[in-house]
Amino acid sequence: MGEQPLPPSPAPYRPLPPMKQFDAIQGDITQQRLDAIVNAANTTLLGGGGVDGAIHRTAGPELLEACRALGGCPTGEARITRGYRLPAKYVIHTVGPVWSGGRRGEPELLRACYVKSLRLASERGIKSVAFPSISTGAYRYPIEQAARIAVETVREALGKPTSVDLVRFVCFSAGDLEVYRQLLGERGAGSGT
Ligand code: ADP
Numbered sequence: 394m395g396e397q398p399l400p401p402s403p404a405p406y407r408p409l410p411p412m413k414q415f416d417a418i419q420g421d422i423t424q425q426r427l428d429a430i431v432n433a434a435n436t437t438l439l440g441g442g443g444v445d446g447a448i449h450r451t452a453g454p455e456l457l458e459a460c461r462a463l464g465g466c467p468t469g470e471a472r473i474t475r476g477y478r479l480p481a482k483y484v485i486h487t488v489g490p491v492w493s494g495g496r497r498g499e500p501e502l503l504r505a506c507y508v509k510s511l512r513l514a515s516e517r518g519i520k521s522v523a524f525p526s527i528s529t530g531a532y533r534y535p536i537e538q539a540a541r542i543a544v545e546t547v548r549e550a551l552g553k554p555t556s557v558d559l560v561r562f563v564c565f566s567a568g569d570l571e572v573y574r575q576l577l578g579e580r581g582a583g584s585g586t
Pocket of ligand 1: 420421422423434442443444445447489525526527528529530531532533564565566569
């Protein structure tokens, strides 16, 4: 019945820094219930084919109205609107480069799409963002090269102060997903820091 010895005192409590993560899935970006989805738009911002068309169809005509008010967007830059009828609250519209061999600034412009999209997200306090594979459809950027830029740029951005703590790459095809998975696996899947 004597007093029990006290257990050794635990290490002082130190909250962990918030975990920042990224991952890749196969799916339709219009169905993603994250704070923001990114649109691979064109410079007019007035809609197009591919992922752009799908986003406008799901978001409804209010999105086109909001985009019209923005008056376009240069390649390598980004703009933000609400998501209207999408499950995501915001759409970040960015314009990827058209591939024409890789010596016309395509890598820098593609990188800028990811940097500027994430910067806009952070300015709005957005926590979760889904990206499509920008420029690799109609704009013909080779998927291996584009995905490497996407993953490296996002990894870097999440290592700096930002409100964003989840980035999800939403691949339309199983082949694209495989490319992203390989890249994410190179330094430990899903760990952004
Ligand atoms: P870009 O003009 O920038 O090349 P595209 O829309 O043509 O843009 O293609 C970009 C990528 O988006 C391609 O990999 C394409 O397969 C993919 N994509 C098309 N529709 C969707 C969708 N609903 N969700 C996610 N990705 C999509």
